[in-house]
Amino acid sequence: MHGIKKWFGNFQAVDDVSLEIRPNEFFTLLGPSGCGKTTLLRMIAGFEMPTEGSIRLDGTEIASLLPNQRPVNTVFQNYALFPHLTVAENIGFGLKMLGRPKAEIAATVAEMIKLVHLEGRGGDPVTQLSGGQQQRVALARALAPRPKVLLLDEPLSALDLKLRKSMQIELKRLQSETGITFVFVTHDQEEALTMSDRIAVMSHGKVRQVGEPWEIYDRPAERFVADFIGDTNFLDVDVVAIEGERARVRLASGAEIPATFPADIRPAGKVTIVIRPEHARAVSTGLSPATPQSVPLSGTVHDVVYLGTDTHFHVRLEDGTNFMVRQQNARSGPCGFAVGDPVGIELSDDVAQILRD
């Protein structure tokens, strides 16, 4: 899709979005509530018309087609199952509307029922199913006509945590078994990271960054993306030099470290870098004479949060900024540092990323 804009009255819900979604891909639209994800999805499905821009599917322009003319199916957030039909009738609805022969419909429905593990429930009214089972019917109903693209609008948000985890795995399995392109909407960053081949992070109607989960997490291009996904440390630094795909940046302590940066900018002067808490280690300062180069940051522990698997050390650096270190509790026993202890902070290689302003 290219240059999509959508206005509701004088409110712009989607602002100049261009995305290329590849065949057989699990693509996720991730962003806080109200950022325009649903609106974008509804334009792909055909329930809304873009105010501007074009949507192409395999080279064919579809932006002006009616929903029933697009080879695209939706799994609705509230499932929207037909309450007057049985499980099998719901699943077969799309094929029936397409005028497929009865025998073919019956065969596909049986196959779908097996695919979503609802054997023996085909004749039941959908109103008798549990939430998780209704979810499966909704999935099977949308998959049965074998659409080119399957749209899923926060399909798991109504389920409890345990069911959600198992449905995440289930969805991934369905996607790879059917080979259908999934466009998945969620505001849950963890869900997005777990399931997606690629993620588009959105805010305020704009796409902020598109990339594979690791790129979104380790190489955020903007403060919004870094902040929205996971815990992050921001540090103000000076760019010293550009060396190919890395920049050398100088920290407040004087230490210089390499930093990656988004391909579309050429950093210079004062910039902000992000470092993920698990890419840093707290070390005691007393033992060896630490050089700024091996221990680029130092400060005082002002909070320790013990989480079982990990411990979070909140360190106040010498210049007053807060820096969080996440350390895995590899050994049993108490966790090493106490509030008030002076600590140095080591960084793993190549963990700093410069943000676009």
Add this chain to the structure above:
Amino acid sequence: MARNVARNFSIKRLPGFATIAMLCFFVLYLPIATLVVYAFNAGTSIAIWEGLSLRWFASAWQNQQVIDASIRSLQIASVAAVIATACATLAALATTRTTPYRGLTFKYSMLNIPLLVPEIVTAVALLILFSRIKVWTGYSGLGYLIAAHSAFCVPFAYLPIRARLENMDLSLERAAADLYATPYKTFRYVTLPLLWPGILAGLMLAFVISLDDVVITEFVKSGGQDTLPTYMLGQLRRVVTPEMNAISTVFLMLSLAIVTVFFFISRNPQKDEP
């Protein structure tokens, strides 16, 4: 918590509540009960009990005028209910299955205002209009009564249909469209089946309302076009025998039967909401 609130504010504890409630039931149902009882009176009085008998039911059953009026009532009510419900269904679809626009509330009010206009005003207006048309066309059949009944039944039929549509999730129709249903097929396979209880309820409500009407019918009917209620009204001016009670009793049973069916139809659908 909720239980406590309910207990604290229970209306049953207000002094005199039970008495007033009983009194209301008494005032409402005692006359009706008396009417039904005297339908079985063996004597010719509607006030003096002379023993049990079915003679007035038999007499009503053999009274050609009663039979004619009943048949006419049923004819008018059936045709008018069907026409009114069809119009009301279309109106309800048009006022709910659309993006809101300026003037929609106005149209919605226009549909419901007939419920508030005094019936006598409508009756006089129709009398004047129809007498003109009668002069122009020379037609003086049941058509006028059917037209009048269809018209005033529309808002009644509209209410349950609209209520049903508003409870129906729009996303169901969207889901149908998403699954390759054309707008016609969406209506045929999704909207209509789900709307059906509302339509039936509207149909029955319109039927009962039409069956029961006196004022407009009295003004609009031509000679020899008595419906059951206007026939009874005419009879009451002359001699009053328990035959009236018998007819009323049958009438009451018919209405009760319809209302009972209406109740079950409008209650059951809740079950199939997700």
